[in-house]
Amino acid sequence: MKRIILLIFGIIVLALIPIFSATSGAVVEVSEFEVIRSAANDYLTAPTTVWNMSEKDLCANLLDGDPANDPFILSIRNAADYAKGHISGAVNIPMAEVFKPENLARLPKDKKIVVYCYTGHTGSRVAALLNLCGYDASNLKWGMTGWTKDTEVAPYRFDPESAMDYPIETTANTLTGNYAFPTVENTALTSEAEIIQIACYNYASGSHGDISAEDLHALITDDDPANDPIIVSVRSAEQYAKGHIPGAVNILLKDIAKKENLQRLDPNKQIVAYCYTGRTASQATAILNVLGYNAVNLHWGMTSWTKDTDVAPGGFNPDTSLDYPFETGAGEEVPVAPSDGGGACG
Amino acid sequence: MADETKVDKTLDVRGEICPNPDLKTMTALEKMEKGQILEVLVDYPLSLERIPRNAEKRKHKVLKIEKVSGPEHRILIEAKANK
Amino acid sequence: MNPLIFTGIPVGLAFGFALQRGRFCMNSAFRDIIVLKDYDLLKSVGVAILVSMIGFAIMDKTGVISISPVTFWWGANMLGGFIFGIGMVLAGGCASGITYRFGEGMVGAMSAVVGLIFFGLMTSVGVFKPFVDTVRGATTITTADGANLTLANVFGIPHYILALAIAGVVLILWAVFAKKGESTKGEESASLRERIFKRGWGWRSTGVVIGLIGIAAFTASASTGRMYPLSITGGYLSTTKTLIMGQNFMTWLPIMLLSTIVGAFLAALIAGEFKLRAPAPKTLIQCFLGGCLMGFGAECGGGCNITHILSGVPQLSLSSILNGAFIIFGCWAAAWFMFLRPGRA
Numbered sequence: 001m002k003r004i005i006l007l008i009f010g011i012i013v014l015a016l017i018p019i020f021s022a023t024s025g026a027v028v029e030v031s032e033f034e035v036i037r038s039a040a041n042d043y044l045t046a047p048t049t050v051w052n053m054s055e056k057d058l059c060a061n062l063l064d065g066d067p068a069n070d071p072f073i074l075s076i077r078n079a080a081d082y083a084k085g086h087i088s089g090a091v092n093i094p095m096a097e098v099f100k101p102e103n104l105a106r107l108p109k110d111k112k113i114v115v116y117c118y119t120g121h122t123g124s125r126v127a128a129l130l131n132l133c134g135y136d137a138s139n140l141k142w143g144m145t146g147w148t149k150d151t152e153v154a155p156y157r158f159d160p161e162s163a164m165d166y167p168i169e170t171t172a173n174t175l176t177g178n179y180a181f182p183t184v185e186n187t188a189l190t191s192e193a194e195i196i197q198i199a200c201y202n203y204a205s206g207s208h209g210d211i212s213a214e215d216l217h218a219l220i221t222d223d224d225p226a227n228d229p230i231i232v233s234v235r236s237a238e239q240y241a242k243g244h245i246p247g248a249v250n251i252l253l254k255d256i257a258k259k260e261n262l263q264r265l266d267p268n269k270q271i272v273a274y275c276y277t278g279r280t281a282s283q284a285t286a287i288l289n290v291l292g293y294n295a296v297n298l299h300w301g302m303t304s305w306t307k308d309t310d311v312a313p314g315g316f317n318p319d320t321s322l323d324y325p326f327e328t329g330a331g332e333e334v335p336v337a338p339s340d341g342g343g344a345c346g
Numbered sequence: 347m348a349d350e351t352k353v354d355k356t357l358d359v360r361g362e363i364c365p366n367p368d369l370k371t372m373t374a375l376e377k378m379e380k381g382q383i384l385e386v387l388v389d390y391p392l393s394l395e396r397i398p399r400n401a402e403k404r405k406h407k408v409l410k411i412e413k414v415s416g417p418e419h420r421i422l423i424e425a426k427a428n429k
Numbered sequence: 430m431n432p433l434i435f436t437g438i439p440v441g442l443a444f445g446f447a448l449q450r451g452r453f454c455m456n457s458a459f460r461d462i463i464v465l466k467d468y469d470l471l472k473s474v475g476v477a478i479l480v481s482m483i484g485f486a487i488m489d490k491t492g493v494i495s496i497s498p499v500t501f502w503w504g505a506n507m508l509g510g511f512i513f514g515i516g517m518v519l520a521g522g523c524a525s526g527i528t529y530r531f532g533e534g535m536v537g538a539m540s541a542v543v544g545l546i547f548f549g550l551m552t553s554v555g556v557f558k559p560f561v562d563t564v565r566g567a568t569t570i571t572t573a574d575g576a577n578l579t580l581a582n583v584f585g586i587p588h589y590i591l592a593l594a595i596a597g598v599v600l601i602l603w604a605v606f607a608k609k610g611e612s613t614k615g616e617e618s619a620s621l622r623e624r625i626f627k628r629g630w631g632w633r634s635t636g637v638v639i640g641l642i643g644i645a646a647f648t649a650s651a652s653t654g655r656m657y658p659l660s661i662t663g664g665y666l667s668t669t670k671t672l673i674m675g676q677n678f679m680t681w682l683p684i685m686l687l688s689t690i691v692g693a694f695l696a697a698l699i700a701g702e703f704k705l706r707a708p709a710p711k712t713l714i715q716c717f718l719g720g721c722l723m724g725f726g727a728e729c730g731g732g733c734n735i736t737h738i739l740s741g742v743p744q745l746s747l748s749s750i751l752n753g754a755f756i757i758f759g760c761w762a763a764a765w766f767m768f769l770r771p772g773r774a
Binding site: 360368369391394 | 697702
């Protein structure tokens with residue numbers, strides 16, 4: 001090879017460096033995917049993140065006689081169910097509407113927000129996404145079904161008898177493979193806040209059902225490996241080792257937005273996330289969806305897959321759901337008074 | 347095809363895996379006297395290219411490379427003075 | 430099934446053709462440094478890495494692909510690389526070497542491929558997997574936000590700047606220090622057709638062509654969702670799993686790999702270099718054992734020499750640089766033992 005030609009090539013290659021840096025100045029460097037992923041990762045890995053709040057703690061907080069430390073309570077159920085009964089002081093914004101800019105504006109940024117729904121699944125999702133949008137939100141663990149035994153007010157309670165007896169696996173699985181990240185293109189707007197808000201709104205206003213244990217079991221036992229979803233357990237490593245759904249891999253919720261884990265997820269496949277009871281994985285599901293993956297949550301988590309409480313601890317016990325007071329009507333500000341039966345907070 | 351060159355040693359390395367054809371050839375050349383002719387029968391394309399190159403680097407003289415059939419070739423090398 | 434997986438066919442055919450024409454084998458490249466003091470293949474590898482490095486950097490900057498290094502598990506990279514290096518000396522070829530020679534009809538290479546698949550499967554899904562997972566788990570290092578390590582993110586420099594700077598400097602040094610008059614003999618009298626199809630390619634052409642194929646491979650593969658350039662071992666394993674388990678694992682990579690064997694076969698056929706030939710039975714067993722070590726080494730370290738040295742080093746991947754270095758160490762250790770130690774012919 002002639003020296004001159006090599007020299008010219010060398011100079012051209014070096015010259016590309018300033019050329020590329022100059023032209024990239026005007027272009028938005030960071031993809032929408034990366035904006036959302038960064039925010040999600042910051043939220044999930046922050047040491048102060050509290051994912052679920054128990055009913056006991058909320059009740060104690062409301063009844064402690066100090067309204068200044070009360071959180072902002074957000075109910076995301078539909079208006080009719082809200083009117084039948086809601087936690088005192090709660091404001092109702094149905095899930096599909098929460099992320100509209102005008103509704104987000106009603107939420108405080110300087111106060112804790114407690115989100116609740118029917119069972120804790122959708123509340124989890126909204127709480128997670130609110131955090132991405134810069135709010136400090138937690139989910140009320142079991143939703144309305146943990147607050148009161150009244151099934152008129154709190155339908156869709158979990159029945160432990162309905163849990164299946166599906167096989168569990170103890171050998172670990174890992175994901176190999178290197179995939180491209182999904183392309184997220186929701187908007188032409190470029191501010192980070194708007195990019196995140198629009199992604200959340202698109203997800204929350206769309207349909208996003210959970211998958212039942214029966215349906216998941218059917219997908220992985222039919223003879224068609226092409227429709228098998230990627231199953232991700234977000235439980236602790238010890239619990240995963242004790243027993244997990246066959247074929248599942250283990251990625252902790254706090255690690256779910258790390259590039260190293262995301263790049264192992266095939267964006268063309270469905271992902272089923274599951275946890276102990278359906279709430280933690282709900283957060284993972286919401287985050288994966290706003291990142292452009294196609295993810296669903298296993299309704300009621302491991303407690304719906306197996307009755308074995310060693311493998312699936314922490315299940316909803318209908319007897320421990322409490323009898324906390326609620327108010328009816330469309331958000332009248334009736335002060336909370338301990339109900340006759342329940343007394344103080346359990 | 348009749349060949350006038352008198353061959354002093356024939357090395358048949360056909361079928362051998364890398365790098366045996368090359369090693370055996372270089373070793374054989376080293377043991378030969380100056381002016382002696384080595385005939386190498388080789389069927390491995392990489393060695394076919396490498397042997398002449400390395401022989402010349404070591405100051406031996408490649409006299410002829412001829413195809414026998416398919417990948418089989420015959421290389422004639424004249425050894426240089428050794429020690 | 431994504432029809433884009435069939436882009437693996439032209440890429441594979443070209444790759445196999447170029448491998449055979451260029452005699453591209455990293456085992457020979459590294460081993461010949463100490464055993465024969467021959468450096469042509471090493472130069473081919475260097476040129477290929479250089480060309481790919483430039484191409485990948487430009488494509489990453491313009492968003493065509495994303496740099497996706499293999500995870501840095503230093504324990505697995507070192508162990509896997511070293512064992513792979515030993516294996517390829519026993520097998521008489523690296524992963525690309527045994528693949529193109531398979532196409533040339535060399536039974537020794539076929540024997541090595543069988544070993545590669547056997548131990549490769551035992552490591553990726555069989556008895557060796559728990560051990561390898563443990564080693565990997567214990568020695569993984571990533572960046573703070575979980576990305577895999579490259580020289581660029583370790584030093585905090587944007588990838589394209591570092592890669593282009595390295596490549597540009599290397600080109601200039603090459604221009605300054607290249608020896609004069611190193612053209613291959615007999616070129617004056619040969620036609621272009623002869624030089625492409627009948628004669629072996631020189632190291633410069635080989636390196637450039639393979640580097641360009643690597644660029645095409647990254648683009649084609651990325652279109653199917655597999656964000657990585659050329660690999661070899663994974664293709665063999667997926668193909669075997671498809672045949673054994675009756676389920677379809679045929680994605681871009683295995684399709685590309687099968688096409689590579691066909692491409693090498695066609696290249697050999699056209700050049701009159703195809704012949705079914707076998708070494709002595711003892712050598713066949715040695716090739717098989719070498720293949721086994723390669724299979725284990727590849728699945729332990731996260732890839733064979735193609736995955737790491739040809740595809741990973743141009744991406745400035747730390748795991749590939751480490752793994753590649755240990756492949757060379759293993760190769761030299763085995764080569765010294767087999768060919769150079771006193772008392773050996």
